[in-house]
Amino acid sequence: MAKNKIRIEMPKQSAEARSKNFEEVAIGYNEEMALLEAERCLECKNPVCIEGCPVNVQIPSFIKFIKEKKYAEAAAKIKETNSLPSVCGRVCPQEEQCEAKCILSKAGKPVAIGRLERFAGDFALDEKTRTCAVKFDAGKSKVAVVGSGPGGLTCAADLAIKGYDVTIYEALHEAGGVLVYGIPEFRLPKSIVKAEVEYLKSIGVKFQMNVVVGKAVSLRDLFNEGFKAIYLGLGAGLPKFMNLPGENLLSIYSANEYLTRTNLMKAYKFPEYDTPIKKGNKVAVIGGGNVAMDAVRSALRYGASEAMIIYRRSKDELPARKEEIENAEEEEVKFHFLVNPLEFIGDDDGFVKHIKLQKMELGEPDSSGRRKPVPVKGSDFLFDVDVVVVAIGQTANPVLLEVTPEIKTNKWGNIEIFNEYGQTSMKEVFAGGDIVTGEATVIQAMGAGKKSAEGIDLFIKSL
Amino acid sequence: MSYIIKKEAHGKNIHKFIISSPMIARQAKPGQFVVIRAFETAERIPITICDSDRENGTITLYIQEVGTSTARIGMLKEKDSFLDIAGPLGRPAHIAKAGTVITIGGGVGSAITYPETKAYKNAGNYVISIMGFRSREHKILEEEMKNVSDELYITTDDGSYGEKGFVSDKLKKIIDSGKKIDEVLVIGPTIMMKVVSDITKKHGIKTIASLNSIMVDGTGMCGACRVEVGGKTKFACVDGPEFDAHQVDFDLLLKRIAMYADEEKESYEKITRKDKDGKE
Numbered sequence: 001m002a003k004n005k006i007r008i009e010m011p012k013q014s015a016e017a018r019s020k021n022f023e024e025v026a027i028g029y030n031e032e033m034a035l036l037e038a039e040r041c042l043e044c045k046n047p048v049c050i051e052g053c054p055v056n057v058q059i060p061s062f063i064k065f066i067k068e069k070k071y072a073e074a075a076a077k078i079k080e081t082n083s084l085p086s087v088c089g090r091v092c093p094q095e096e097q098c099e100a101k102c103i104l105s106k107a108g109k110p111v112a113i114g115r116l117e118r119f120a121g122d123f124a125l126d127e128k129t130r131t132c133a134v135k136f137d138a139g140k141s142k143v144a145v146v147g148s149g150p151g152g153l154t155c156a157a158d159l160a161i162k163g164y165d166v167t168i169y170e171a172l173h174e175a176g177g178v179l180v181y182g183i184p185e186f187r188l189p190k191s192i193v194k195a196e197v198e199y200l201k202s203i204g205v206k207f208q209m210n211v212v213v214g215k216a217v218s219l220r221d222l223f224n225e226g227f228k229a230i231y232l233g234l235g236a237g238l239p240k241f242m243n244l245p246g247e248n249l250l251s252i253y254s255a256n257e258y259l260t261r262t263n264l265m266k267a268y269k270f271p272e273y274d275t276p277i278k279k280g281n282k283v284a285v286i287g288g289g290n291v292a293m294d295a296v297r298s299a300l301r302y303g304a305s306e307a308m309i310i311y312r313r314s315k316d317e318l319p320a321r322k323e324e325i326e327n328a329e330e331e332e333v334k335f336h337f338l339v340n341p342l343e344f345i346g347d348d349d350g351f352v353k354h355i356k357l358q359k360m361e362l363g364e365p366d367s368s369g370r371r372k373p374v375p376v377k378g379s380d381f382l383f384d385v386d387v388v389v390v391a392i393g394q395t396a397n398p399v400l401l402e403v404t405p406e407i408k409t410n411k412w413g414n415i416e417i418f419n420e421y422g423q424t425s426m427k428e429v430f431a432g433g434d435i436v437t438g439e440a441t442v443i444q445a446m447g448a449g450k451k452s453a454e455g456i457d458l459f460i461k462s463l
Numbered sequence: 464m465s466y467i468i469k470k471e472a473h474g475k476n477i478h479k480f481i482i483s484s485p486m487i488a489r490q491a492k493p494g495q496f497v498v499i500r501a502f503e504t505a506e507r508i509p510i511t512i513c514d515s516d517r518e519n520g521t522i523t524l525y526i527q528e529v530g531t532s533t534a535r536i537g538m539l540k541e542k543d544s545f546l547d548i549a550g551p552l553g554r555p556a557h558i559a560k561a562g563t564v565i566t567i568g569g570g571v572g573s574a575i576t577y578p579e580t581k582a583y584k585n586a587g588n589y590v591i592s593i594m595g596f597r598s599r600e601h602k603i604l605e606e607e608m609k610n611v612s613d614e615l616y617i618t619t620d621d622g623s624y625g626e627k628g629f630v631s632d633k634l635k636k637i638i639d640s641g642k643k644i645d646e647v648l649v650i651g652p653t654i655m656m657k658v659v660s661d662i663t664k665k666h667g668i669k670t671i672a673s674l675n676s677i678m679v680d681g682t683g684m685c686g687a688c689r690v691e692v693g694g695k696t697k698f699a700c701v702d703g704p705e706f707d708a709h710q711v712d713f714d715l716l717l718k719r720i721a722m723y724a725d726e727e728k729e730s731y732e733k734i735t736r737k738d739k740d741g742k743e
Contacts, residue, residue: 171682173500173507173547181684210549212682216486237684241696248689248696248715250722257685265506265679271733274506274531275679276726350718397683399701 007109008037015330019300022185022268025327026090034119038066041111044103049113052101054447055082055154059098059113066116075124078117083157083200084150084446086125086192087179089118092443093321125195140164141228141460146213146400149177151433151445152233153200158453160203164460167206167227169213174264177235178442181264182256184294186301190263214400219429228463229428229456232415233449236434237397241390242286246344249352251278255291255391262298280387282306284355286341287391288318293325295389296333304387307333312340312360312373338362338373342380344388354382393439407431414438421455422448430455466544468521474601476528477571478537485520487512487550493578494556494673494705497522498681500547501539505532509678509700511575512551525574525603531730552681553704556671558582562645563589565637566612567630567659569651570596573604575673576650581611583648589613591637595630595651599623631658644668649708653720657713664709672708674699677720691715
């Protein structure tokens with residue numbers, strides 16, 4: 001069989017068009033593209049790509065179904081181990097995971113596993129084409145999942161497939177956690193998240209929205225209601241600020257607020273939607289991760305004439321996914337490297353007008369292995385802005401944990417776990433994702449949710 | 464579902480809602496709030512809980528029409544539902560026996576002083592309440608407050624009811640009369656809380672204020688509500704909403720709550736224009 005040697009490019013909206021709208025940047029493979037790309041998979045006897053996947057998607061098997069035009073079967077194969085293929089196909093850093101391991105990557109052109117996963121996942125999103133991995137039988141023990149982010153959804157789906165009666169408690173009004181409040185529409189359309197959530201409902205998972213566990217109910221209350229085990233997928237819900245003078249000036253946002261207004265509250269549709277946001281003309285986003293890229297690219301779409309990244313190291317150290325950096329560059333986001341904010345200066349009404357920045361240079365590598373930025377003395381200068389987004393990370397949200405002292409936390413407020421299953425110091429409570437590890441990726445949280453589902457199953461069977 | 468069992472007009476543009484919400488009613492304590500998203504396109508807005516009834520599973524809210532989302536909430540009828548309501552949020556008030564306590568409510572803020580005034584009374588305090596309104600037609604909760612106060616004074620800006628003047632004038636008079644005041648609670652417009660706080664600071668009277676910051680999620684996730692208390696940044700939603708008033712940077716809060724004044728105007732004009740078009 002003649003193999004197609006060229007990795008099929010992902011069709012995208014042009015940079016010019018997409019930087020003015022909130023619609024999805026990557027359009028997705030059509031059937032022809034998917035078939036051509038699927039042909040490239042060598043179906044290795046010992047597929048190392050699977051080792052690169054935190055949730056062990058059976059990659060060559062699902063790609064084989066695509067080759068055979070059995071798209072529903074391809075989706076079902078993925079869903080045996082991953083309940084959110086359309087999400088993962090879009091936001092996983094495949095270049096560091098499955099695709100990095102692909103045997104073809106040695107020649108620099110791995111199979112586009114993520115794009116194929118998205119293709120198969122999207123095929124099965126519709127109610128009519130929806131496929132279910134395994135038949136579930138309801139009626140086993142009750143398990144509660146706190147938080148409906150990617151980890152919670154994965155844990156819930158795996159437990160439901162094992163036959164448990166699962167209820168997810170979510171503080172916000174929409175299910176999906178960071179997938180709905182954090183990641184923008186142009187990277188992950190909310191209709192996709194909704195459809196994946198519908199899939200969970202179709203396999204019996206129940207959702208209780210607007211319940212802040214720790215306030216409206218305690219873990220004790222949940223056990224009293226008959227839940228045998230609880231999974232905590234709380235996320236890292238407390239934004240970090242820099243504690244600099246002027247940081248509470250108006251139009252300085254945490255990335256969480258900026259993105260929540262945009263994605264969850266749909267401020268980009270204001271005034272059709274009531275929630276406003278300061279659009280800004282010169283928008284500075286402080287930080288270099290994926291969240292910073294999401295914020296700065298949102299700013300462009302709001303119509304900023306200059307949307308800038310302010311980062312204290314150099315381009316090589318940017319922690320964001322390469323694909324997102326390239327997208328931002330194409331859209332003409334400006335990057336200011338080796339500068340660090342010292343102070344924010346406002347006008348009489350309290351709105352931010354300038355940032356005082358200091359130049360940095362790279363010194364010796366620090367504990368993270370990256371070269372440490374060192375201030376250049378006497379290099380301060382003022383920089384005009386009208387909106388600032390602080391995207392330097394988050395820490396653990398204490399709302400639930402401060403009323404649950406039985407669960408041990410470390411000095412940063414993250415939950416301590418005692419085995420690979422995420423079991424906490426309260427043996428019937430498991431935890432995973434950002435609340436345990438600090439900030440990480442969607443797929444890492446999903447991997448943890450999956451592992452905890454196994455652990456909860458073993459735990460309940462041992463009772 | 465959080466449906467509206469009872470709705471009453473109270474004062475001008477103020478609505479009293481009794482809402483079925485057993486989970487919130489079970490846990491709610493004085494000083495805490497709920498976040499409401501009344502319909503699909505609405506903002507999430509924090510509203511302090513005025514009263515809760517565990518047995519009947521209801522909570523009582525007073526909502527003043529001040530912008531687009533609250534104006535639309537004002538149009539809801541009995542048996543309608545709030546699309547989303549989450550709570551109780553924030554830290555409960557610390558209410559103990561202090562001696563003589565003055566609780567001060569301004570406008571719709573009186574609805575928040577009510578449960579706390581009741582709690583102060585139940586804790587064995589001598590409670591003096593001062594309620595301030597713009598005029599007679601804005602007055603709310605007079606009977607309820609009378610029942611839980613040892614002394615009740617009402618002021619109106621125009622003198623159409625009670626004493627003419629501001630709550631701060633009445634507070635000064637009480638302090639000047641030489642009565643020993645042990646604690647003051649003030650809830651209302653930010654500028655009123657600032658003025659009261661300045662007065663009690665001079666006299667060294669412990670004062671608590673409930674801050675009305677702009678919020679989005681209400682659970683500590685976004686930081687929209689950040690305020691400076693004692694020179695430190697705090698989140699009103701999870702660290703508050705009540706703080707030692709003498710430590711609060713009210714000038715910053717005044718600016719922050721006005722941040723979206725232009726957008727609010729644009730949004731409000733849009734709905735009033737729509738309503739007008741609808742009638743034509």
